[in-house]
Amino acid sequence: MGDAEIDEEEGGLPAAEGGGGTSPIIKWLLYVAGAIFGIIIVAIISMVVAKQTATSTFTQMKNVALVKPPPPLANYNFTEEFRINTSDKGEAHFVKMKLAFGIAKEDQTLSAELAERNAQMRDLINLIVGRKSKDELINIEDQLDLREEIKAQVNHILSEGKIQEVYFTEFIVN
Missing domain, CATH: 1.20.5 (Single alpha-helices involved in coiled-coils or other helix-helix interfaces)
Incomplete structure (x- = not known):
């Protein structure tokens, strides 16, 4: 126990x-x-x-x-194509492009202003594209960024309305 x-x-x-x-x-x-x-x-x-x-x-x-998809836009087409040298050092490259803007169909005052500022817009686009290198223009993403940059800069100088789209109807980098 x-x-x-x-x-x-x-x-x-x-x-x-x-x-x-x-x-x-x-x-x-x-x-x-x-x-x-x-x-x-x-x-x-x-x-x-x-x-x-x-x-x-x-x-x-x-x-x-x-x-619903947005209504179709009216186009403002540049009559002449753009031929712009790139900013590449050494080897020369250029961009050949045709450009159009998408604007609201009923906006006649904007159409008139675009026609009046044609030379000013061409100069602005030449400056924007001319400071890019060939490598900055090859990719689709870079071209989309270029569209947005052109749209923002052109809208900055317009007083009668805004462009809604930038279209590259032809875009060649050589």
């Missing part, structure tokens, strides 16, 4: 009464069941998030499809 009392005082169970604890096989089965339960929970959460994301993407695409 002395040994059983010592075990109880030390916080342990008496040796004869304990029964030996949980089997290692049961412990492993509990771990496997917990892992399977965790995987199932992660899979369910992933499916719910994926479904919500797909639904919101579809809704956004549906909203974009419902927007």
